[in-house]
Amino acid sequence: MKQRKLRKLNLKKKANSNRVILSLVSLVLGFMVAFSFRLTQDEGDNSKGLTDRQWEQQLRLRNELNEQEQKNRELQKELHAKQEKVRNIETNLSKEAQVFFNMAEDAEKYRMFLGKVKVSGEGVKVTLADGEYNSKEENINNYLVHEHHVFKVINELYISGAAAIAINGQRIAHNSYILCTGPVITVDGYQHPAPFEITAIGDPNILSSALNITGGVKDQLVNDQIVFTLEEMKDIKMEPILGN
Structure with missing residues (x-):
């Protein structure tokens, strides 16, 4: 229990x-x-x-x-x-540069035309000689080279783009004068007898074509009994005009 x-x-x-x-x-x-x-x-x-x-x-x-x-x-x-x-500035500068370049190029052309600088280049040489005298002719002057013959050649050369021109090695300027005195011509006071060699600096193809054109300067001078000879030149040198 x-x-x-x-x-x-x-x-x-x-x-x-x-x-x-x-x-x-x-x-x-x-x-x-x-x-x-x-x-x-x-x-x-x-x-x-x-x-x-x-x-x-x-x-x-x-x-x-x-x-x-x-x-x-x-x-x-x-x-x-x-x-x-x-870009705008560059464009303007480019235009200005082109303007300055053109001005410089024109200035150089004017200096060449005025005879202020020495020049050289290709071109042409034109020789003008008195014609063969015919004794049957009364006036011998009809066979001589006169100043108007020379002027015709010079003017045609300038019109065709000649940069510089010389007569018998004497360079002419914008204010040059040419006078004929019998068988000789006077260029700026210096006398030169015939034959007269006119040299011009420029594109020879253009200058030759301008002189040889039908009815042009060559044909006119030949009709005046002048012996006309044309020659293309590779290198022509011209000194500056002194005292001008």
Whole structure:
């Protein structure tokens, strides 16, 4: 009887002990669950805050990029405007350079025409000689070269583009004068006997064609009993006119 009561008492104590242990376990589990939930919530909040900061940073960078692109577009417009300005300046300079080149070229032509500079180049040589005298003719002057014959050749050469002309090596200028005195002609005070060699610097083909044209200068002089000889020259040199 006593043993049965003792056994019941032990069982009761054991049950109470199990109840206490179960309560402790439940308490620990509850704490762990609560802590885990809180930890998860904190981590979620932290994750959400980090995403916001990233978004703000991305938005800021995007705005900065847009601003930079806008500045780049403005700089490109400015660059295009300056490039257009440079092109306009280059065009104007090119035109001015062409004008200056033309002026320099014209000035050189005028200096050559005035006899201020030494010149050389290809051209032609025209020789005018007195015709063979016919004793049956009363007037010998009909067979002589006169100044108007020389003038015809010179004028035709200038019209055809001759840059410089000389008579018997004496260069003539824009204000030169030619006079005929019997069998000789006087050029700017210097006398020259026949035959008269007229040299001209220019395109030999053009000069020759102009003189040889049918009914032109050559035919007219030949009809006047003048011996006319034309020769194309590779190199003609003329010194500047001194004291002019």
